Amino acid sequence: HRGQRGTKPQSNDYMQPEEDWDRDLLLDPAWEKQQRKTFTAWCNSHLRKAGTQIENIEEDFRDGLKLMLLLEVISGERLAKPERGKMRVHKISNVNKALDFIASKGVKLVSIGAEEIVDGNVKMTLGMIWTIILRFAIQDISVEETSAKEGLLLWCQRKTAPYKNVNIQNFHISWKDGLGFCALIHRHRPELIDYGKLRKDDPLTNLNTAFDVAEKYLDIPKMLDAEDIVGTARPDEKAIMTYVSSFYHAFSGAQKAETAANRICKVLAVNQENEQLMEDYEKLASDLLEWIRRTIPWLENRVPENTMQAMQQKLEDFRDYRRLHKPPKVQEKCQLEINFNTLQTKLRLSNRPAFMPSEGKMVSDINNAWGGLEQAEKGYEEWLLNEIRRLERLDHLAEKFRQKASIHESWTDGKEAMLQQKDYEIATLSEIKALLKKHEAFESDLAAHQDRVEQIAAIAQELNELDYYDSPSVNARCQKICDQWDNLGALTQKRREALERTEKLLETIDQLYLEYAKRAAPFNNWMEGAMEDLQDTFIVHTIEEIQGLTTAHEQFKATLPDADKERQAILGIHNEVSKIVQTYHVNMAGTNPYTTITPQEINGKWEHVRQLVPRRDQALMEEHARQQQNERLRKQFGAQANVIGPWIQTKMEEIGRISIEMHGTLEDQLNHLRQYEKSIVNYKPKIDQLEGDHQQIQEALIFDNKHTNYTMEHIRVGWEQLLTTIARTINEVENQILTRDAKGISQEQMNEFRASFNHFDRDHSGTLGPEEFKACLISLGYDIGNDAQGEAEFARIMSIVDPNRMGVVTFQAFIDFMSRETADTDTADQVMASFKILAGDKNYITVDELRRELPPDQAEYCIARMAPYHGHDAVPGALDYMSFSTALYGESDL
8 A cells, every 4th residue: 555655635626616716817817818828738739639729719619529629639538429510509518518528537617617618708718728737637646645736846846956046836936037947858858958058037038948948859839928927927827837737747757766766755854854853852841841840849839928918929829820831831741742652653654763762851751740740739729728818817816916905905004003002091981991992893893804814815825826927026015914914913912901901990981882883893894895896806708607796796786775774773873872972962072982984984885885786787797798799609610610520520531432432433533532622622711711710719718618529629630631631532543543544454454453452451541461462462363372482472572562661552552563564664675775776776876876866955964874885896985875774774873
């Protein structure tokens, strides 16, 4: 199958649509003139064999007779008998017979009908003639596995490559200076043209020289007009192709040396391409490893920031890394593996040694480095979220500490000076008793504040344990409060002892003041506690938590009526005291000697409590609404994640089944996989939408979600694995197709290989262990015994299918082995035989012969690598093409 290998499928759709043809001619009317002249000359070059000619292409073909004759001459076949009548119906019948004959040759005619030809439609007639030229003059041209137009262009490029100032890239402006035509003639018949005297700036002379020589010596009619070509900005491509194809057919006999040169060019091109692929792999691997080396230290950095804003910026940087920086590197890693596998496949198919990357740049090295990156990345996001939670907790505790400390410091302000007063020394008996009762009330108040001091110390301790950045100032303030509290206790005890010493000197005290003080103090403390609770900040993460706070608040509001009754009772005691003072004219100076709490203060604090209640209601309502929004975000994310997660798993399983099943041909499997790949890529917007919802959840500081077991990390990892798996599976099937076509394996053989491989692949891993592979070979008829000879043979086979000693055999390696010994590929002997043709049967080749027969880049490639020839028949400058040929296939050093 060597002659067909790699040949591109040929399209039978030679004819442009009518609107495209009309547009071409409308763009440059000069093209129609060139086509008429060229096509007329081409037709006459064939019609003269039948003893006739045409002058007006659209008029002479209207009756269909000369058209049918032209087709018989160029095809060598007989058409149906023509109608000789002059009526329109006879002409249409003849033209239809001609069109049917063209269609029978596999040509698809678009918008061409017999009526247009009979009516003398110029554009349709030119289009029909162009279709005939394509089918019978150009289609069968084949050069180096390319055909038709591409083959003709490649033939022109190969033939004109050694000529100065000739650069054939197309079939229009590349031919305007005439040097291309002269180069074709000179390459095959150098005696006909003195190419060295031609000038690029004299296109008319060059063109006319080529046309005249071709007509006189090569029997190629003059199909083009030199003035038309020079005077047209872009000569007509179809006219040029028609004329150039005549040169191809005229020179098609001298192909033996060219075929040999082509074989060498092909082999050298494979070597050059493989070397480029190796360089590309090394660079891509180096770049990827360098990126991983730079990224891992960043991910391993666990130094926390002191502020919430700084930590949230770290989280945003990490999201940018996952969303913007890492996905392209995932694609590069996948492409690196694909390039490596493709390169190894090409090396095996061309009988070249396997590619071994530089140390540290194997695919396994890349995977190990990537695993290190994934490991570093794994705990980074969790650490960020934990740090944010910690800072949030710290900010809350710090604010709570400052608030309680301020309330306590406000309460203790002046208390030390009050306890150090010596007022009892000059007080009256009633005043002494009052001072004693007042001191008892103060001690009650002091005991009530003990809990707050303990809370302040506990909060400071927690801030220290959580490593709060401003712990020194917190500790200093806490220590000051504790020292002051100890001092207050000592002073309180000292004053009580002094009052008790003088208590025996006191007689009575106003019980009403005492009762007022005893009831006012705890009520005042309750109000202060209520104000503190009502102003206390809160942080919740669920609706249940905010509902708990709301329930507690409602319970507190239910106690307000009883508290108001207590307030009125306390105020009633004070009013009773005032009434007694007024009634008995007691000299109490209008103050309560047992407490500093006044009715005005109680009323003021009570009013403040009443104002704080609705504010607390509003804060709880707002937080409840926020938690409802957070719950909606949880449900929205959960609903999408519960669909996307199973979808990714299902696609992974389906791709796995496709890769091992044998339904249809490999092309069917490849198309099926590409459809899967397209559907997967089209699913990307849903992943992006889920990323958006996930970002909203993180911005809302939502840390858990009871509505789904999937996290965004699960989805990301699954998505990346899905993209990598489909790309790798497609690459494996493409390599199988490449191997099948190159080795000549039939679809039935491929199915048999796949069935045997799948049968022994018990764990469906896509690979066989040594024992599984050995059993598979035996099932296919290989005689591998259990003796020493059988073990040695099996070891040899394993060294072929597992050169890297990975301990497993892939399906691609299995196919390569099954077809290896019967493959029809280029060998070192064939290349040596080709060089011997170019060298004229000599055992050596010269530099001039290489440069004459090969393209410049490949000729220089050989000259730079061939060793000097030292045989007995050597001449100066002789090169050894035999050692060079064996080196190309790894049989010696290049």
